[in-house]
Amino acid sequence: LLCCLENTWASSITATVDRDPVRLDESFTLVFDADGPVDSDPDFRSLERDFDILHRSQSTNMNFSNGQVSNTKQWTLVLMPKRLGELAIPSIPFGKDRSPMLRVTVISAQHAQPDKRSEDLFLEVDAEPRRTFVQAQILYTARLYRAVTIENATLTEPTLTDADAVIKKLGEDRTFQTQRDGRRYQVVERRYVLFPQKSGILTIDPVVFQGQIVPPRRSFFSPRSSQTKRVRSDAITLTIDPIPASFQGATWLPSRSLQLAEAWPQNPPQFIVGEPVTRTLSVVAEGLTSAQLPVIDVTVPPSIKQYPDQPVHEDKETHQGITGLRVEKVALIPSQPGRLTLPAIEIPWWNMHTNAMEIAMLPEQSILVEPGVGVTGGGGNQRQLSQETPSGSLSSLPPYVTQIQTSTQGLGVWPWLTGFLAIGWLVTGVLWWRYRQGARFVSKDGRQKIAGSRRSVERDLKQACERGDAQAAKAALLEWGKLQWPNSMPKTIGDIGERSSEPFREEIRRLNHALYSYESVVWEGEALWSVFEQSAAQETTTLKPTDDGLEPLWAT
Known part of the structure; x- marks a missing residue:
């Protein structure tokens, strides 16, 4: 119990840096977040081996949601690397909890240009990569270096001359410190992503930056004056290549990484005739926006109807650019039992690291569709046989199956199987005889109550059909099904459709489509009520009550 409580109270601690890589003599920010209370204050001494801690701060946030209180605690450190290379940010202890280990790459310091060595204020810009493909992501970075106090500052947005491109600012500005030729500067960094369209x-x-430089006061009584200054960056020229001829996909997708995934409510998914199963498909691509991601082309066997939901688009912005996400949910409703194959799904894309086409793929998968309640068919028998005749070695079977097979090896299975089947037939015969005897002596009052309930349910169904209320019609049909098949009550209206004949079965399918379609579907119930009335009238005419007092049943 104590171990369980200890795991429940344990906090999850994350660690993030504001950018990677960083230059030598440039500061960067390291942030630790805890989603709950920690045992003790963190010990940051292990960081001092490779970093100077320039500043540290701590904050606590309390959130109230649904009557519950959650605490998050944050520690922020400003670090300066001491050497070049890939430096490890060690796991920091917070009492019994620990943060994950990170790595940050430190590259050589960038020396100022000769004409900027003595500047108090200057701009630097960069673009990566300088040569790329059309519609591929380009990171544009603008840095303002200042060794003076400024106010009323503005910085223009990047623009392009006679070019078609999408430009988007990435997140908030970042600030850090650096040294150039022995002089310390405060740096403001702003990043953009560009997607050239041709x-x-x-x-x-x-x-262009424009701001007022405020000189330090010599004394408290000295007048305060400022000087407006404007600085301009260099222009950058990029080479944009067309789509390579070797790419064979329908949608051009230049990305650093593209992943295709699927999820089911259960793993493996369970399919039953007439019941919807939601399949969730997602595409995640680094360096592409969600608007660039294509519709996922999905084909299914003819016996499965699919009803797609509206796709979800999301763009995640990081210091390295944009990662696009597209999520599609599809309701799959099988109409007949048996083993089916869902075809493979493929999305061709262009790997920007290897400069070659690759294919993200979900392999084809075999599914078994079970019949609905009270429905028999080849699919159900096939499943039963596959369970009774497992393949593989004895060690791969469940323990109880292994024990049964081992204990009967000496005598053989046929004597046991023959005795088991004989007992099964005997029990079945006794139960059938008792059921017939019980049904034969149903009282007149009982039959009248059943008939009254049936009329009430049929009245509810008629009203729901006249109103076009699909949910009410579903509820009335399920109640009617309980009266129609009391010993094997249907769980879904798909079960009712499987037990009925045309055209009633087709109207059940139409109702199912209206209920589970993600599109706006107007359901007209007059046709369902019409075929229900006709079928009920035929049953009343052809299956009148017999002399033994049994209620007529709707034939399946």
Whole structure:
């Protein structure tokens, strides 16, 4: 019990850095977040081996949601690397809890250009990569270096001359410190993503900073004056290549990484005739927006109807660019039992690391559709046989199956199987005789109550059909099914459809479509009530009450 409580109270601690890589003599921010209370304050001394801790702060947030209180605690450190290379940020202890280990790459310091060595304020811009494909992501970074106090500052957005491209700012500005030739600067960094829409030469115009430089006061009584200054960055020229001829996909997808995944309510999914199963498909691509991701092309066997939901789009912004996500949910409703194959799903894409086409794929999968309640068919018998005749070695079977097979090896299975079947037939015969005897002596009052309930349910069904109320019609049909098959009550209206004949079965399918379609479907119930009345009238005419007092049943 104590172990369970200890795991329940344990906090989850995350660690993130604001950018990677960083340059030597540049500061960066390391943030630790805890989603619950920690045993003790963190010990950051292990960081001092490779980093100088310039600043540290701590904050606590309390959130109230649905009557529950949650606490999150955050520790923020500003670090300066001491050496080049891939440096480890060790796991930090927070009492019994620990943060994950991270790595950050430290590259050489960038030296100032000769004409900027003595500047108090200057701009630097960069774009990566300088050569890429059309519609591929380009990271554009603008950095403002200042060694003075500024106010009323503005920075223009990047623009392009005679070019078609989508430009989007990434997150909030980042601030850090760095040194250039022995002089310390405060740096403000702003990042953008560009997606060129046509091939050719693309020129990013210079960005312009304008602000007031505030000199330090010599004394408290000295007048405060400021000087307005404007600085301009360099222009950047990019080369944009067209879609390579070797790409064979329908949608051009240049990405650093693209993944295709699926999820089911149960694993493996369980399919039953007439019951919907939701299949969730998702595509995640680094360096692409969700708007660039294609519709997932899905084909299913003819005996499965699919009803797609509206897709969900989401763009996640990080310091390395945009990651696009597209999620599609599809309700699959099988109409007949048996073993079916869901075809493979393929999405061709262009790997920007290897500069080659690749295919993200979900392999084909075999599914078994079970019959609905009271429905028999080849699919159900096939499943029963596959369970009774497992393949493989004895060690791969469940323990009880292994024990049964081992204990009967000496005598053989046929004597036991013959005796088991004989007992089964005997029990079945006794139960059938008792059922017939019980049904034969149903009282007149009992039959009248059943008939009254049936009329009430049919009246509810008629009203629901006249109103076009699909949910009410479903409820009335299920109640009617309980009266129609009291010993094997249907669980879904799909079960009722499987036990009925045309055209009533077709109207059940139409109702099922209206209930489970993600599109707006107007259901007209007059046709369902009409075929229900006709079928009920035929049953009343052809199956009148017999002399033994049994209620007529709707034939399946």
